[in-house]
Amino acid sequence: MIAWVVLCVAWAGSVADGASAWEDGKIDVAIEAWQPAADAGWGSGRVKFNLGNAYYRRGDLPRAIAYWRAAGQYRPRTSGVSHNIALARRDLSGVPTPVGAPMTWMRILTPGELGLLGLLFAAVGSGGLVLRRRNPEGSRLGWVGAALLGTLLVLLATWGWGVQSRSPVAVVVDGDASARATPDLAAAQSLILRPGAEVRVVQELDHFLLVETGDGDRGWIPDGAVLRVPR
Secondary structure (H helix, E strand, O other): OOHHHHHHHHHHHHHHHHHHHHHHOHHHHHHHHHHHHHHHOHHHHHHHHHHHHHHHHHHOOHHHHHHHHHHHHHHHOOOHHEEEEHHEEEEEEEEOOOOOOOHHHOOOOOHEEEEHHHHHHHHHHHHHHHHHOOOOOOOOOHHHHHHHHHHHHHHHHHHHHHHHOOEEEEEEEEOOOEEEOOOOOOOEEEEEEOOOEEEEEEEEEEEEEEEEOOOOOEEEHHHHHHOOOOO
């Protein structure tokens, strides 16, 4: 516990140092300060959003998109995230259609938010049923419905979190990625993924990833060719 507190204090200091460097126009210093905290999941979406801004200023559009998408997982309703990603995509060429959120509701709510909403409905429904036991007059259907709805929302949130974890989004960085029919560098090449291509990781095998584009095309690429959107 003490080690965790110390680590959080260190990250907080690093984030503050990054903000100072950003204000001074020292982009590389800001990235160096923010990177560990962002990759560790500290600071929710704000640090990831700032890191995406820094990479964009440095001209690294693929990494900017990756960290903005990471920020969007924490703050799906923040208009600045979608706006910035659209700006970066506009300057890319030859990339396939980006993959979207695993489920439509994730464009509005995070799995955590949906889960809390479900727990609220379940608690209200359960509380109402307890009160009805003391006062049996009246219908219980409304309370039962609230409890069931809450349970379904919690299950949906858990499922959504699992899908998001098992099939993360990844962005091709640094250079072209040759997608192949099998996880073998000697296998036939099925397509070329340009830097900035946003794909979904479907399967992992050794040092290869089976990825899928927003157009539905699939292929195996080396793990090191992409940056997985950090959680």
